Amino acid sequence: MPARVDAVDVAAAFHDPKRANILYHDYEASTYDAKWSISFDDRCTRYARDRFIAAAGERVAAYPRAVEVGAGTGFFLLNLARAGIVERGVLTDISPGMVAQALHHATELGLAVTGLVGDAEAIPLADASADLVVGHAVLHHLPDVETGLREVLRVLRPGGRFVFAGEPSRIGDRYARRLGRITWAVTTRVTRWPALAPRWARPLEELDASSRAAALEAVVDVHTFDPDRLARAALRAGAVDVRASTEELTAALVGWPVRTFEAAVNPERLGWGWATAAYRTWQRLMVLDAALARVVPAAWYYNVALTGLRPE
Numbered sequence: 001m002p003a004r005v006d007a008v009d010v011a012a013a014f015h016d017p018k019r020a021n022i023l024y025h026d027y028e029a030s031t032y033d034a035k036w037s038i039s040f041d042d043r044c045t046r047y048a049r050d051r052f053i054a055a056a057g058e059r060v061a062a063y064p065r066a067v068e069v070g071a072g073t074g075f076f077l078l079n080l081a082r083a084g085i086v087e088r089g090v091l092t093d094i095s096p097g098m099v100a101q102a103l104h105h106a107t108e109l110g111l112a113v114t115g116l117v118g119d120a121e122a123i124p125l126a127d128a129s130a131d132l133v134v135g136h137a138v139l140h141h142l143p144d145v146e147t148g149l150r151e152v153l154r155v156l157r158p159g160g161r162f163v164f165a166g167e168p169s170r171i172g173d174r175y176a177r178r179l180g181r182i183t184w185a186v187t188t189r190v191t192r193w194p195a196l197a198p199r200w201a202r203p204l205e206e207l208d209a210s211s212r213a214a215a216l217e218a219v220v221d222v223h224t225f226d227p228d229r230l231a232r233a234a235l236r237a238g239a240v241d242v243r244a245s246t247e248e249l250t251a252a253l254v255g256w257p258v259r260t261f262e263a264a265v266n267p268e269r270l271g272w273g274w275a276t277a278a279y280r281t282w283q284r285l286m287v288l289d290a291a292l293a294r295v296v297p298a299a300w301y302y303n304v305a306l307t308g309l310r311p312e
């Protein structure tokens, strides 16, 4: 069961993004994998590896010591370990609930990974202790992104690489949110119809708790990114060989309503068959999006990725 999120907690967290992040993500920890169709199998391992390669360019040899910031339930680092890109790793996150969940997965997978609760703006690790730092969908939660990137460079050894993926672009976030809101409103209304309610409606208390948690989204989602500006922030933080790239246009236009629909209906109605079909559709749209990149501006795409090196 998710941790309770009551109105008092939400009110208190409203002016404090870090407190809101702990509350929101502790609440999400036990249901996060189902919400985002996260698994540690070939589907997600290929997804993580492809995002890494799309961001970093040529795949380098396996990294002996990797760190993830804002690791959540371990989606990125654990799947990169399964893909052979990471040999040993440390999962860090500001939410204790997320770290516990990630370590549970690491143990089940038998991977050489440890976990630490910690803020990405003050990573609880020694200088130059990592060959690779990764993050997925985390930079947009940091009040001070440049401080976070400076911390990344501090824990990297000279010549070490960082790879961030899955960050929302400024334009992409606008259409994704709008589509998500419409899908949520339509789905929660339609699934209340008497003919559908017994099988499709999610219990009201779950929707209420989910809406309260969703109210925090406005606080936890601090930034959206313009790819070029994000690259400049990394350069100011002291990185070299910096590159920002984008992915997902039609894949996001379809993907966000699909994800919102999944969160709004009784989860028992959708199984892995649904998840697999949704993933295949997404894969086809990604091929289309790659072709469209010749004519569509990069900033219109939804996902922003960032890579760079600590100077030698």
Ligand SMILES: C[S@@+](CC[C@H](N)C(=O)[O-])C[C@H]1O[C@@H](n2cnc3c(N)ncnc32)[C@H](O)[C@@H]1O
Binding pocket: 018, 021, 022, 025, 069, 070, 071, 072, 073, 074, 075, 076, 092, 093, 094, 095, 098, 118, 119, 120, 121, 135, 136, 137, 138, 141, 142, 166
């Ligand atoms: C959108 S989730 C992504 C989780 C995971 N990386 C994934 O892609 O599934 C963002 C994660 O960042 C964490 N987070 C937010 N602010 C943070 C901070 N200041 N320091 C470290 N982690 C943070 C949250 O607790 C949450 O687990």
